[in-house]
């Protein structure tokens with residue numbers, strides 16, 4: 062069974078290829094980290110997979126009607142904008158309502174609890190800090206309670222503890238049998254929490270496998286242009302970038 066199937070997804074901007082024939086499938090139980098340098102095409106790949114931007118090739122999600130897609134996949138974009146001064150509880154409930162469920166559906170309380178937001182539930186969402194708002198928006202996506210969650214840099218701007226907590230939440234979803242696709246820049250977080258890593262480089266999928274198989278010194282140099290110190294800890298590997306290769 063596949064939660065997402067892409068077949069030769071390609072897209073160009075101003076005659077420059079941004080996605081080059083990306084084919085892959087995402088299965089239940091996978092927490093897939095999407096890695097790549099700035100501009101590699103991570104956001105574009107997720108948006109094209111969701112049908113939010115036009116691309117050639119096929120995506121199993123892009124051809125769904127909006128209501129079907131809302132029941133299949135929750136999407137957390139990179140831009141974190143909370144426009145209305147509503148309560149945290151109400152904002153999270155919009156996730157449930159996106160798929161036609163009631164504001165008090167159990168998925169809403171579960172999402173608030175999962176993201177540790179009970180102390181904030183009656184606060185005005187626009188008055189929260191940037192990192193707190195990021196957790197609220199992830200909670201809204203969780204409240205949609207879908208088989209697949211796609212999140213674009215959900216831990217950017219979170220403090221280290223909240224990054225770990227958020228990654229644990231995403232991994233737990235996968236361990237429960239859902240699928241997760243999450244773009245990240247922290248190689249250690251990706252290695253420790255994801256079951257599988259995809260690496261994009263200049264719009265091409267250049268690696269797809271376990272963190273151990275993917276995050277080699279050669280790949281870090283060739284794709285990310287870094288020499289990194291790897292430390293193996295009881296929690297898993299961490300990577301400390303030390304120098305660039307090219308200059």
Ligand SMILES: Nc1ncnc2c1ncn2[C@@H]1O[C@H](COP(=O)(O)OP(=O)(O)OP(=O)(O)O)[C@@H](O)[C@H]1O
Pocket residue numbers: 074075079097098099100101102103104105106
């Ligand atoms: N509308 C557009 N017009 C021109 N170029 C675009 C457009 N949208 C995206 N691009 C280019 O496509 C490439 C991929 O962008 P994308 O946002 O997918 O990268 P990313 O891997 O998510 O990067 P980051 O890590 O910086 O978020 C970039 O070079 C970007 O400049």
